[in-house]
Amino acid sequence: MSNRGQTQGSLSCDEMQKLLNRSQGEVYVTDESLTIIYKNEEAGSVAHQSSRPGFLYAFLPSNVHKQLDSASQKLLATSQSQSFSNFTPSETAIQAQDSSQKIEIRLTHLSPNRIGWHITRSSKKSLQPLQIHSSSKDDWTHGSALFLEAMQSSKIGLWRWDTLTNQAHWNEQALKITGQDVALTLPQCIELLSHPDDREKMRSLLKVTQKTMRLGPIPPSVSRLICPDGSIRWVLLTGAITPNSQGRPRYMTGAFLDVTQMHEAAESDKIADDQEKLGRFTAGIAHNFNNMLMIIEPCLEELEEVVPESHREMVHDATEAGVRSSELIRELMTVGGQKNHGPRQAVALKNICEQAMRSCRSRSPQALRLQFHPDSTSHVQCAPGAIEHVLTHLLLNARDALVQAHTPDAQVTTTLKDIEKKGQSWVEITISDNGPGMSDAIKARIFDPFFSTHVGLGSGLGLATSQAIVREHGGKIACRSIEGKGTTFSLQLPTAPEPHAPKTESNMKTSEKSAARVLVVDDEEAICRVVTRTLERNGFEAHSISDPEELASTLASRTFDIVLLDRSMGTTQGSALVPLFRQMAPEAKILFFTGEFVDAAEVAKVDGVVQKPINGKMLAETLRKVL
Numbered sequence: 001m002s003n004r005g006q007t008q009g010s011l012s013c014d015e016m017q018k019l020l021n022r023s024q025g026e027v028y029v030t031d032e033s034l035t036i037i038y039k040n041e042e043a044g045s046v047a048h049q050s051s052r053p054g055f056l057y058a059f060l061p062s063n064v065h066k067q068l069d070s071a072s073q074k075l076l077a078t079s080q081s082q083s084f085s086n087f088t089p090s091e092t093a094i095q096a097q098d099s100s101q102k103i104e105i106r107l108t109h110l111s112p113n114r115i116g117w118h119i120t121r122s123s124k125k126s127l128q129p130l131q132i133h134s135s136s137k138d139d140w141t142h143g144s145a146l147f148l149e150a151m152q153s154s155k156i157g158l159w160r161w162d163t164l165t166n167q168a169h170w171n172e173q174a175l176k177i178t179g180q181d182v183a184l185t186l187p188q189c190i191e192l193l194s195h196p197d198d199r200e201k202m203r204s205l206l207k208v209t210q211k212t213m214r215l216g217p218i219p220p221s222v223s224r225l226i227c228p229d230g231s232i233r234w235v236l237l238t239g240a241i242t243p244n245s246q247g248r249p250r251y252m253t254g255a256f257l258d259v260t261q262m263h264e265a266a267e268s269d270k271i272a273d274d275q276e277k278l279g280r281f282t283a284g285i286a287h288n289f290n291n292m293l294m295i296i297e298p299c300l301e302e303l304e305e306v307v308p309e310s311h312r313e314m315v316h317d318a319t320e321a322g323v324r325s326s327e328l329i330r331e332l333m334t335v336g337g338q339k340n341h342g343p344r345q346a347v348a349l350k351n352i353c354e355q356a357m358r359s360c361r362s363r364s365p366q367a368l369r370l371q372f373h374p375d376s377t378s379h380v381q382c383a384p385g386a387i388e389h390v391l392t393h394l395l396l397n398a399r400d401a402l403v404q405a406h407t408p409d410a411q412v413t414t415t416l417k418d419i420e421k422k423g424q425s426w427v428e429i430t431i432s433d434n435g436p437g438m439s440d441a442i443k444a445r446i447f448d449p450f451f452s453t454h455v456g457l458g459s460g461l462g463l464a465t466s467q468a469i470v471r472e473h474g475g476k477i478a479c480r481s482i483e484g485k486g487t488t489f490s491l492q493l494p495t496a497p498e499p500h501a502p503k504t505e506s507n508m509k510t511s512e513k514s515a516a517r518v519l520v521v522d523d524e525e526a527i528c529r530v531v532t533r534t535l536e537r538n539g540f541e542a543h544s545i546s547d548p549e550e551l552a553s554t555l556a557s558r559t560f561d562i563v564l565l566d567r568s569m570g571t572t573q574g575s576a577l578v579p580l581f582r583q584m585a586p587e588a589k590i591l592f593f594t595g596e597f598v599d600a601a602e603v604a605k606v607d608g609v610v611q612k613p614i615n616g617k618m619l620a621e622t623l624r625k626v627l
Helices: 013-022 062-078 140-153 172-178 186-193 196-212 260-306 309-335 349-361 384-404 462-472 525-537 548-557 574-584 616-626
Strands: 026-030 036-039 092-097 101-111 114-123 156-162 167-170 216-226 232-243 249-258 345-348 369-374 379-382 411-421 424-433 476-482 486-496 517-521 541-545 562-565 589-594 608-611
Touching: 062 101, 062 114, 156 172, 167 172, 172 232, 172 249, 186 196, 186 216, 196 216, 196 476, 232 260, 260 309, 260 525, 260 616, 309 462, 345 349, 345 384, 349 369, 349 379, 349 384, 349 411, 349 424, 379 384, 384 411, 384 424, 384 462, 384 486, 411 486, 462 476, 517 525, 517 548, 525 541, 525 616, 541 548, 548 574, 562 574, 574 589, 608 616
Parallel strands: 369 411, 379 486, 517 541, 517 562, 562 589, 589 608
Antiparallel strands: 026 036, 026 114, 092 101, 101 114, 156 167, 156 249, 216 232, 232 249, 345 379, 411 424, 424 486, 476 486
């Protein structure tokens, strides 16, 4: 071949050779006797079927020879290429079948005695036409439209990666799921989009697949992708290794389905099921356990003030044990969905973070560096004490991990920033440490009740409680951890409008709150005695009854400012007595006094809830606030 007359943009002989070698399928050039003059690399790898390897028919089944004779003679006689359906002009297409392959042959007129042949081979099974079944006799065009419409509504992303040319092709839905503008190869997808916790797993899967490169399906995998907007999508990735025209492995082709909603629903169902079981268990013990602690804690509190100095430490230790017991019950109630966290209000999350940081700093060694980078002043609608409890727990968890591992240059970094997800505004808090990190096995269980890696420390309910509180506030909590590199907890809460400054009333009524009259109604006589004594020690005028039958006569002869009403008194429910109090003591504030969960419908019937157990000082402070 000559390079004469070559113009800018045309191909040289070497360039043409490279192009032909990279063409998909076999390329041959023959003379009029069908003797091969040229063949590309792919054609050179095909096994011949006769003793004449230089003859084109040696590479083709005998049942197509007559057709090829006729087509090639016609091509040379007319010096014009034929045009056949589904192929470009100047080409002739012949389809031939043998027992295992479908062969497609294209003939192109090159010169008076030269014919170009392009042959592609593929498995008959892999080329089965797509069957669309319909209840009506729609034509293929309508059926194809229905199929495309079904594909789009199914939200399935389709992808193909040519491992030879490293080119990728995605459909529109694949781009939409991942938030990308261009298609990515499979390795690019793993490195750029996969969640850090899933990346190594996906790398290993790709490595094994590329190493074996066997035709057939790739094992399906569920993993997380991080989209450009920061949102995390769970996808089911399926695929297969498909062949080139000679049946050799070349392409990775497949689909991914966005299963985020399914995953979140399954997680919610699992959490709800676990929560329901734990809730039933907790409800069964909380009432009785809290009643016992309600007797123990105030008694120990009073004893600590009067016992000799030699015994005071013992009483103090017993008091602390009682406090930890009551905290354990509160955590169980929270995890089991049996805990009220008080009224919600719009609060700047930055202020809650700062309070939690102060609490952690006062309880941490000086060598531990606590850093705070607040880039948000947004408000969230929350029970401030509950969210502070979550943040403090996460900070102390990070502290414990660093201290136990003797991490050099130990530090905990907290960040606060605004984010947007699906058009909704959120505030995200991250708490990161440079400690030992966690294995995947441990990380999978950290939110399980009673699971703990800190032997001898805590109850194992801290993270389960934190997760329950965050979910109760409509938020999300997640953990990323790499062994040897550290752990990051992220907490996201929906934002709320900034509240208006409350109006102050100059004519607010004042009274001698210390002289307030309190009625304690509880079927446990010991609780009546202890609470009455505790209130009297704190300046209240207290009276108690343990028999609901005495209520009417008591209310007829006395007046009260506050009623502490046990919610469950044997066969009598406290809520059933509220109408009597409203009728006979309309000025009194009625507070449920209980160790159980009280739902919103019951709370609406009274003026507040005081949770058992509670020590004397806190009880007195709570009642003064009510007044």
